[in-house]
Amino acid sequence: MTGKHSRRRFLSMATGTMAGVAVTSAAFYSATELMRANAAENGGFDGVSSPQYTDLTPFKDKLRQPPTLAPKHDGITEMEMVNQTVRLHSQLPPVPMWTYAGHFPGPTIEARRGERLRFAWTNKLRGTLPVKAVYVAPDGPPPGLHPYNVAGSGGAAERPDMAALTPWTAVHLHGGYQHAISDGQPDDAVTPGSSQLTEYTNEKAAHLFYHDHAMPVTGPNVLSGLAGSYLVRDEREDALGLPKDDYEVTLSLADINFEKDAQGRLEGRILYKRIAAAPASSPDANPPTLAFEGPFTIVNGVVWPYMDVEARAYRFRMVNNSLTRQFILALLDEATGKPLPGAVTVIGTDGGLLGEPQPAGETISLMPAERVDVVIDFSVFAGKRLRFVNTIPGVPAGSPVPDAGVGRPEVMQFRVGRNAAPKYRVPRKLSAAFRPLTAKDVPADAVERFVGLIVDKFGMPALQELQEVASGTKTGPGIVQLELDGKLRTFRGVANYFEDRTNFYAASGGFEVWTFLNAGPIPIPHPIHIHLIDFQLLQRNALKGTIDTATQSTAQPLTLGAAQPIAPEESGWKDTVLVPGNSMVRVAGRFGAQTGRFMYHCHLLDHEDDGMMRPVVIMPPAVLTVQKRQMALMGSSTGMSDDMPGMKM
Structure with a gap:
């Protein structure tokens, strides 16, 4: 059907x-x-x-x-x-x-x-x-990722906390x-x-x-x-004449693993396998672990599926529903094994359509929770078989890279019909309302927030909320310094974990600029999601320096390196942004009119579950004024700072 x-x-x-x-x-x-x-x-x-x-x-x-x-x-x-x-x-x-x-x-x-x-x-x-959860040991020195490339638990004991x-x-x-x-x-x-x-x-x-x-x-x-x-x-999108009905397809991508029986056969139970990075600190504690990745890729709930397509244009609404895996997708011609640059046109991102279509590069990157809206015109590939594969930068597309956790690059196959339709032209103007943001578009009264993406003393990734302090503040535990826009800025870490006190309060409808500093000693890429806001990337730069694990401070100020590219699939409105290891990312946008206690967090779900998530409370502006005064009163009576992060009005 x-x-x-x-x-x-x-x-x-x-x-x-x-x-x-x-x-x-x-x-x-x-x-x-x-x-x-x-x-x-x-x-x-x-x-x-x-x-x-x-x-x-x-x-x-x-x-x-x-x-x-x-x-x-x-x-x-x-x-x-x-x-x-x-x-x-x-x-x-x-x-x-x-x-x-x-x-x-x-x-x-x-x-x-x-x-x-x-x-x-x-x-x-x-x-x-219904899934079986186990911890397994690494198979060698870092990265030690080979357990991710194979099915089965290898006889590892099931985690009793998950089994119950x-x-x-x-x-x-x-x-x-x-x-x-x-x-x-x-x-x-x-x-x-x-x-x-x-x-x-x-x-x-x-x-x-x-x-x-x-x-x-x-x-x-x-x-x-x-x-x-x-x-x-909406009506504006309906009027564009984009591919629809049978020719508009939602693709949900994820990775998965399965347990094996005593004979080595896939038994059909999903396996949640994580690599233990170090021994547990106590019998009652779970060990620090690397996040889950699986050797099989599923698309719309089918492992490595194929799709019969007519030789005409299709619209694909793609979402990465993995727990932690990044997909860097390349479209290949099976006959030649070569990528097909220019075959994919990006028309939208997380928050909707772009202003104008953008040709994708040779690959499309999707971190967990990111979406991309693309058009592929199969009319020029009549009678061919194409496939999406997961790739690693610097490695020929379609090659397995076990040391990087990509033992099986296959994602899905397209079987293109022989009767070609006329070539499709994507509308030149997609959204009249969209325009790229620049630093000049940031209002003078925009609230700034700074967050470090760090590794804590237990070896686990964490968020470090940073409160700016006087420039003459001495360096020491919890003090982070950053050279930005020609100025030395000094911050104090005020929270790290989900259970720590709430520090970020925001005005509904307020314009904000968030700066993420991925300066942990381990260069882990994190997709950061902020609830109730669409934003655009203002900049992404290499970041030099480290926030120390033991002291959560910088010995020397962090400094910026070369600007890093913003890909077509992340050039529109976003709600999730990739912050690569050793990088600084700045995003800007306006909170919605809604209110309450929301979250921002890493969308590597294992990191989120491990505590890499923090609240931001959004209030009507008049209520926020009362909150600010109340917190100032509490600060004067308890010695707490009355200049909490994000309280700028």
Whole structure:
């Protein structure tokens, strides 16, 4: 069944008396009908029922599309989280998963810009975590990543804390503008039998996505299946004539691993394998670990799928739903093994369409949570087979690089039909409202925030919130200095962990500039996500110097090196930004009108779960004034500073 026919079938079903998840009045409807109506067509390719294979064949199974959910404007739409077995490859037995409405990925929700929607996310999950979690030892000196390149636990014992984990869920609409009460707070999750009620305002046409956000189990919950896409459309985008219906395809990319049985056969249970970087500090503590990566790539819930495409233009809405893996995608011609520069045109980023289309480079980078909207015109590739592969800079595209954790570069294959349509021309103007931001566009009263991305004394990555202090402050523990724009700026670290006191308070609608300093001794790239704000990259520079692990201070001021490029896929509005190791990144944007306690964090989900997440409280400006005065009073009576980070008005 084609994607177009499937979508029409669901939409027509949703208008009948058995409305499924569509809402016709102020009433609740179960998503069970959606699960039953679409289970066969979205998860029903044939395959083995017991372990038989030690490896999986790439491009054996066809890409599938999740069903489309078009909720009505009034009332409440209920989405149930339920246990389901899902076939991820025909050579793999069905895999037990936690899902939204029985599908992995979850149903693609479609909304219209300006349409206010309400959801009840109902936790009906049963039992304990369906994935198996283990720690394994590195196989040599750093990077010691070879355990990531193979399936199976190698006999490592299952983690008892994860084996006993019961469902605790909080749904976050990533990239959405909603009050904090609807944002999926990491410590406001619900247990089975309860619902999380949310209201979404859908203020921009963009590719958002929803996923679990419960602290500290976001990683295993998402790996278990709790993620799906959310598309917001509007009339301006509709009028552009971009590829649509069968020719608009959402691609959810992720990596995954599977346990093996005693005979070395893939047994069909998802494996959450992390490498222990050092011994645990005590019997009650988990060891410091490297984040999860898996040897297999899944696209829309199928391992290494193929897609039959006509020789015409397609629009692909891509999202990286991995826990930690970066995809640096190259499109190859299978016959030659050579990349196809110029074949991919970037038309949008996290926050919606660009002003004008941009030709992609030879590769497209996607860190976890990043989205990119692209057009590929297959009319010039009639009769060919193309494939997306994951690459490593400096290595020929399509080559395995085990030492970098990419043992299997395959992602997906395109099988192009022979009858070529006329060449498609992407509209020259995509969004009249978009324009690039520069430093000159930053208002004089914009709030500045500085955050260090560091490694703490336990060897774990952390956020170091930095409060600017007098220039004459002596260096010492917790003091970080930075030479920026010809000035020496001095900061004091005031928080590192999720549980530390709140320091960042912001005005709703306020314009802000955030500077991230990735100066830890280990050059880990971090994708940083800030809730309730779309921003643009002002600059990215190499950063010289280190914030010491033991003292969380600089012995010498950090200084900037050469400017680093901003790729087409990150040149628009963003909500997640890559901060490479040994770099400084500055972003600027305006918070939404909504209010409450929000988060900013690394979107490597294992880092987030390990505590690399901090709050920012957004208040109406008048309320923030009262808060500032109150904190000044508290500072004068307790010795605390009355100049807290982000309190500039």
